[in-house]
Amino acid sequence: MENIVIVIPSLEPDEKLLSLLETIRSRQSVTIPIVIVDDGSGIAFEKYFQIAKDKFDCIVLTHEQNFGKGRALKTAMNYVLKHFEKAKGIVTIDSDGQHRYKDMVFCVDAFNVHKDALIMGVRSFDGKVPFKSKFGNLLTRRIMKVITGIKLTDTQTGLRVIPRFFMEQLVNTSGDRFEYEMSMLLEAKKQQVRIVEVPIKTVYIEENQSSHFHALFDSIAIYAVFIKYLFSSVFSFFIDISIFSLIIYFIGESNFQAITIASYIARSISSLFNYLVNNYIVFKNGSSNSFIKYYGLVIIQTFISSLFVSLVHNVLMDFNPTLVKVVIDLLLFVISFYVQKKWVFHKVVK
Template sequence: MNSKDCVGIIIPSLEPDNKFLCLLKDLKESGFNNIFVINDGSNESYLSYYQKAVTEYESSLLTHYVNLGKGRALKTAFNHILNEYPKIKSVVAVDSDGQHRIEDIEKCYQASIKNEHALIMGCRNFSKETSEIPFRSRFGNIMTCKVLKMFCGIQLTDTQTGLRGISRELMKIFLTVDGERFEYEMNMILETRERNISIVEIPIQTIYIEENATSHFNPLKDSLRIYSLFVKFIFSSVSSFFIDIILFTLFTGLLSGASEHYILYSAYLARAISSLFNYQINKTKVFKAGDENHSALVKYIILCIVQILISSFATEFLFNQLNINVTGIKIVVDAILFLISFQIQRNWVFKKK
C-alpha cells in the first residue's frame, strides 16, 4: 500500500482558476490519492473546474450550495473523512490558489505522521524584505504574530498560513472549534493553547502569485474577525479598571477630609473590590483555569497586593510631585501596571500545568 494512502489532502475552493487544476495534477503525480475538494458555493460558471477535479484527477467533491466560508469548508471535510475514511490517519489542508508547492506539502505530510499530537503549520518567512510579498500581507501577518504573542503567549512566524497538517485525533477536536470563515484558522491556533496542543512550524516557500489577487481573504473585514478574538483577553481588565477608577474617585471624595493618607485608603478599597470581579472573570472566561488550580487564588492575591502597593504609592508620590489631577495620574499608573499584570497572570497565576 502506498504510504500516502493514509493521508488526505483537503482543498477548500471558491471560484477556482487554472492554478487549481495544476495543483491537482501535481498532487496526483506525487502519489496523493485521497484528495478532497470543497466547492464552497462557486457559481455555475466554475463547475467545469470541479468536473475535471473529479473525472481527470479522481478527487472527492464536497459541495456547499452557498458560500459558507473556509472554516465551514474545512469542518465539512473533517467530518466526511472521519465518517467515511477510517484508514486516513492525517490530513493536509492546502490553498487552491497555487501558493503551496508540492515539496512543502510533502514536508507537512511527513511532519504530521511523525507528530500526530501536534498541529503542523507550513510557515512562510516574513522577516526578509522581498518584492514578492505584498505590503498588506507582510504587515498583517507580522502584526498578528506580535498580538498573538503578547496576549496568548503563542509565538509563531506565520499565523495566516493555509498549509496545515492535522492528525485524525486533532480533526475531532477542531470540529468543535467555533468559526465559519477565515477566523476559524486563528481559532484553531487558540484552541491549541486551551488544550495544550503543541505547534510544529515547517519552513516553506513564500509565494504570492499576481500580488495575491485571487485570494478571497478580505484584509479589513477578516482581520477584524481575527482581532475580535482577543477582546475577551482585555475585557476583564478594562472593565475592572473602570470599576476601580469610579470607586477610587468616589472614595477620595468621601475620605478627603478624614485622613492625610486618604489617597492610599481610597486606592486600597477600590482595588480590593475591583479585584474580586477581575479574578472571577479572568479565571472562568479569560484564562479558563480549572478548579484544580488551587494555588491560583493565592498567587492572584499576592499579585494584587503588590499592584495595590505600587499603584497607591506611585499615585501619591506623583501627585505630590506634580500636583495635577490625581485621577489622571492613577489612570496612567494603572495602564502601565495592566500590561505588566496581564503577562504575570498568563505566565504565573493562571498558567496551566
C-alpha cells in the same frame, strides 16, 4: 502520507486546482483521500469540481452558499472524523497554487515525527511579496506575540497538518471565515497543542489576485479576535477607578488608610470581573489553582498601588489621588499582564 486525508477548501477555482490534483495523483503510489469543499462557488464552477471527482477521485462536499474558509474547514473535519476512522490527521492546502506539493510532503513528514503537534508550513516572505500580504502577516504575528505569547513566523498560512484529537476541538471553535485560522492558533494555546513550524517556499501567483481574502472585512474579523484581550483590562480598569473615586469622595480623606481601604474595595470588585473574563475568555488557560494565584497577585498589586499613590499624593498635595492612581496602575498593568500570562494562567506544556 499514510492515514492522512488531504483537505482543500475552494471558492471559485480555476485550472490551478486541477493542476494541484494532477501533481498529487501523479506522485502518490497510493490513492490518498482528498476532500474538497466547494464553498458556494456556483454553477459556473461546477465543471472543476466534477473533474475533481471523475478524473482525480476526490470527495467533493458542497455548500449551497459561501460561508467562508473557516466553515469549509470545519465541514471537512466533520466529514473526516465521521468517515475516516483510521485517519491520524488532515493536511490542509489552498487551491490557488500558493502551496507546492513537496512542501505539503515536508509538513506531513514533520507530523510523522511530531504526531501530537499542529504543523504549520510557514513562509519567509522574502523576494517579491505583495505589500498587503507581507505587512498584514508582520502586524498579526507581532500582535499575537505581545498579547498571547505565541511566537510564529507566519500566522496566516493555509498549509497545516492537524492531528485528529485537535480536529475534535476545532469543529466547535468559533469563526467561519479567514479569522478561523487565527482562532485555531488561540485554541492550540488553550488546549496546550504544540505548534511546529516547517519552512516552505513563498509563492504568490499574479500578485495573489486569485485570493478571496477581503482586505477590509476579513482583516477586521481577524483583529477582532484580539479585541477581547484588551476589553478585559480596559473595562476592569474603568470599574476600579470609578469605585475608588466614589469611596474617596464619600470618605472625604486622602491619607494612606483611606486610599488603602478604597483601593482594596475597588479592586475586589473589578478583579472578580477581570478574573472571570481572563479565565474564560482571554487566556482560557486557567489551572485549578489559578484563582489562588490571581488573588495573591491582586493583594500584592493593590498594596503596592496604595503605597505609591499615598507617597506621591503626600509629596504632591495638589494632585488628585484618583489621577495619581491612574498613572500608577497603568504602570502596574504592564507588569501584571505578563505575570498573569506567564504564571497565573500558564500551564506547562507536556
